[in-house]
Amino acid sequence: MTLQVELVSPERILFSGDATSVTARTAEGDIAFLTGHAPFIGLLDIGVVTIDLTEGTRMKVAVHGGFVEVMDDRVTVLSDVAELPDQIDRARAERALAEAQGATGAGDAEADAAARRARVRLELAGG
Numbered sequence: 001m002t003l004q005v006e007l008v009s010p011e012r013i014l015f016s017g018d019a020t021s022v023t024a025r026t027a028e029g030d031i032a033f034l035t036g037h038a039p040f041i042g043l044l045d046i047g048v049v050t051i052d053l054t055e056g057t058r059m060k061v062a063v064h065g066g067f068v069e070v071m072d073d074r075v076t077v078l079s080d081v082a083e084l085p086d087q088i089d090r091a092r093a094e095r096a097l098a099e100a101q102g103a104t105g106a107g108d109a110e111a112d113a114a115a116r117r118a119r120v121r122l123e124l125a126g127g
Helices: 090-106 109-124
Strands: 003-008 013-026 029-033 040-053 058-071 074-079
Touching: 003 040, 013 058, 013 074, 029 040, 040 074, 040 109, 058 109, 090 109
Parallel strands: 003 074
Antiparallel strands: 003 013, 013 029, 013 040, 040 058, 058 074
16 A cells, blocks of 8 residues: 655645655654554644655655645645755755854744754755
């Protein structure tokens, strides 16, 4: 059995297809979805969604908030912002991380979130 997966951002559908598993970071922590998973709705955190495709490859996507819903072997990821590795501008992410780290000393929640987003982008871009 497989999961039917849809990963959607406001701009477009990034992925629609079959997978053996999906792993996402929610507000409660990381969670993996397999066939037969109980119905679930959760708030996505900043992190990487990993989709293990049925042909044996793995797809990773940076997400920056949104929701994940699981029902009847269907996983829908609705993300505020979602980026594939080849869409990430590494130099821009490095600059964003440096700027955010300069502002985080003040305990600024937005700067902390910006630093987490930049780290996720850099992780996905290979560094």
